[in-house]
Amino acid sequence: MKEDFLHYVWQHQYFDKQQLVTEDGQALTILRPGFRHTDAGPDFPNARLQLGDVEWNGAVEIHLKASDWYRHQHQQDQKYDQVILHVVHTADQPVYRTDGTLVPVLALGARLPAGLLSAYERLCEQPSSESLPCAGLLGQVSELTKTLMLDRALLERVEQKADVLAALYESLGQDWEATTWHALAAAFGFQKNSEPLSRLAKALPLSIVRRHRHDLRQLSALVFGQAGFLAEQADSSHDLYIRDLQQEFAFLRHKYNLAGTGLSAHDWNFLRLRPANFPTVRLAQLVGLLHARPMLFDALLSATDVPALEQFFTAPMPEYWRTHFRPGKPGKVAELGRSSVQLLIINVVVPLRVAYARHTGSAELVEASVALLEQLPAEHNHITDLYNALGFQHRTAADSQALLALQRGYCTPRRCLHCSIGSRLVQPNPLSR
Structure with missing residues (x-):
């Protein structure tokens, strides 16, 4: 016990x-x-x-x-x-x-009650596996109970992500535009390079980005220079575009006293990544977005549906990076894909809007922001597939996020009595399940 x-x-x-x-x-x-x-x-x-x-x-x-x-x-x-x-x-x-x-x-x-203790012990004795502990007992729980628990888990997951962005907002002097810049930068790393991209946002303040976002050449020099990709390399020593960016970055680095504040090329992860996911490609996509969208936060806040947000992220990369996936290395490169855009909406846009809605006390904006997840297709991974096989609804990204929250917040740590499903299974009166 x-x-x-x-x-x-x-x-x-x-x-x-x-x-x-x-x-x-x-x-x-x-x-x-x-x-x-x-x-x-x-x-x-x-x-x-x-x-x-x-x-x-x-x-x-x-x-x-x-x-x-x-x-x-x-x-x-x-x-x-x-x-x-x-x-x-x-x-x-x-x-x-x-x-x-x-x-x-x-x-x-x-x-x-004897029945209460035995039900609890039966739940605890379920074998430990990737499945939820009550997998063999789910038939005793109503669909309404499962649905209500998933709704709760979804809101908890969104709130947790919003908490992170709210703390970031406070650390950045209560600047929503800067918060958006940092959040988007980290998200463009798509896990493998999230940490170095987060460091890049700190090494390249939005105040500097704002001054040069209208000039694609200067913006590219700042981003790739601070990322460490404009250092002298054999592959790019005869590349006129890279040499031009090197000269521009040398000027801007001196102007803003950026020496020693940036990253190095070895800070980035290329291993086991397809060229379309290379950090250099993601940086080029981010440069294109910064150049095309002068007000990031306002645009994300005012978008009313997923098509509008997909349009926001449809920003062309600099011409060079459409044909190079690394400095001096030619190759055809695709623009930011739709699945990547959907992940950005899930992991940045929705929690950012919820954080702002809580800050301003707008319950309507919270509801509208979470509803965006219902417009997105379901995510598929081994966790969501597992729950889907057990009969849990899995039609939209809202369902996917709820299932991930259930697994990470309740099933894996075996917090069964904090979960409405586990609580129903232990309840003394089985008719109330």
Whole structure:
């Protein structure tokens, strides 16, 4: 048994509440169990209880054994002086606050419904695999329960991504345009080169980009120069275009005191990438976008549907990079593909708009932004295919993102009792599933 199980039991009050008595003999009435708290401090603050003839307001702390109070050093932490009830499975010893006063203890071991405990143990005993732990029990859960859980998981995933961008916004002096630049730059790395592209955005401030985004030659020199691709190389020593960019970057580097702030060519990943995914190609696509779209954030915010966003990302690369996938190395290069654009919408546009919507208090914009995911086709990978095979709906990118959130946030860490599906399977009344 894990402590999470007792949290679940207390939160939903799934135990025999007849004639409750604490270990020190006080009659107990639960007026309000409190609200689940996951940060530092007691587990359920804002509880209201009646102990004997006295009504108490405070916190409830949950442990498997009463002695865990001392194992967690709560007797030395004044945050736990607000605990008015210690709920445990087994009361193996009395516990005291920092001032030496006794904490009332309620032992639930003998009050748990047999069916509840056996259902929980059956869920925990499911074999560990890539599948969700309750895969063999899904037939007991209604489609409505699964749908509601996926809706919740989707919103949690979008909110988590929005949290990252909100923190980035604060770190950039509350500048949404700069936030967009940094977020897009990192996303153009498409995992393999996300980290060096994120570093490039820091090494090339938007204030400098803004001054030269109208001049494709200067913009290319800044981006490829700071990325480290304009250093002298044998392959490009006779390439007139690259030599021209080298001269322009030498001037701009001195003008903006950029020496020593950029990346080197060896910072980028080319291994096991197709030429279309080479970082040099992605940089060229990013240059084309910066040149064609003078106001990134406003355009992404004002777009009302996916076709408008796809049009936003349809920006031609510089001519040279349509026929070169590395400096001095010819080859036919495609423009930014539709699947790549869809990933940018999922991973940048939607969370960016949600972060802004939360900042401005616009619930309508949150809803409209999340709805964009329903206009995109479903993503396919081994995780989504696995859940699809188990009968989960998988028609749009909203479904894909929800399934990924379910797998990473609940199934893999086995947070079954925090999931509506697992919670339904453990519930004492099977008719409510």
